[in-house]
Amino acid sequence: MVSNTDKGDDIVRIRQSTLIGLHREAKNIPLIARSVKAQLSGGYLSAFRGRGMEFHESRPYQAGDDIRAIDWRVTARSGRTHTKVYREERERPVLLWVDLCNTMFFGTRVCFKSVLASKLAALLAWSSIYHGDRIGGLVFSEQHHIEFRPKRGKAAALHLIRQLASHPAWDAHQHQHSSNPGDAGQQALNRLRHVARPGSLVILISDFRFLDDSSRIHLTQLAKHNDVVMLFTHDPLEQALPASGVYRVTDGKTELAIDSANAASKQQYRQRFTDHFQELKNLCAQQHIFLLDISTTANLVETLQSGLGLNPGYRPGHNRASA
DSSP: OOOGGGGOSSSSOHHHHHHHHHHHTTOOOOOTOOOOOESSTOEEEOOOOOOOOEEEEEEOOOOOOOOTOOOHHHHHHHHOEEEEEEEEEEEEEEEEEEEEEGGGGSSSSSSSSSHHHHHHHHHHHHHHHHHOOOEEEEEEEESOEEEEEESSSHEEEEEEHHHHHHHHHHHHHTOOOOOOOHHHHHHHHHHHHHOOOOOOOEEEEOOTTTTOOHHHHHHHHHHSSSSSEEEEOOOOHHOOOSSSSSEEEEEEEOOOEEEEEEEEEEEHHHHHHHHHHHHHHHHHOOOOEEEEEEETTTTHHHHHHTTTTOOTTTTTOOOOOOO
């Protein structure tokens, strides 16, 4: 008997077994590389902030210590000036924010964007676990929001995978079109701001169709205290219309006919995607957010390797660089 999480075809619905199997390929993804090739203004190398700092101990003050690190409570209790000592966190929280709203259930080549997003999330979850980091996240649609706190180990990756493969959106998207994806995206971003600890690595996987002023505010606040990576998922048909003909398209609510033989219509269609992509680029450049666009036709491992900055001498488990 096929389980509910394995009845998909990896085209319009993801299979849990597929996401589990990605652990082999994830060993070659450099999530915690020292720097990434950022496509920001100037094209400079943007180093991840790296792990946060956690309190280790208080010790007697020594010449040269930063007075801002004085532990006033211990100083008052002991009568001798003490300094707080911090150390690098042993595991860094990695939060995966995965959009399964209606606009993600679209695709004309290889698979739906929702399937692409699930595969990306699984690859990055496994990569994080291999690099010793903790995994948590949010998986959401218009109707359902699932949240889990960062935890370490294989069990954390498997928990994320179960949430992805069994999310109600895989069934609900076929008949629920009343809710606004924009509201769901804003609410999920707002919740993410409260979940993400300063110094976390936050990875957003979406087509970002919901982007508006409220969303920009949430993203700006997230980027102030965390490393933020936006993985922009898209399908080739969203970039340009196919050969001449009349095509019916729908967003789940309304349907319209597009004549791709009309040059003006084709240009207008192409411009909508270009404008949306440029809007994302501008936002990320302003807020120092790392942006990587990924098509449903892409080789995911190669795209993540090149996009996240695979160092020539990188060997999983050996070149674990700290930021």
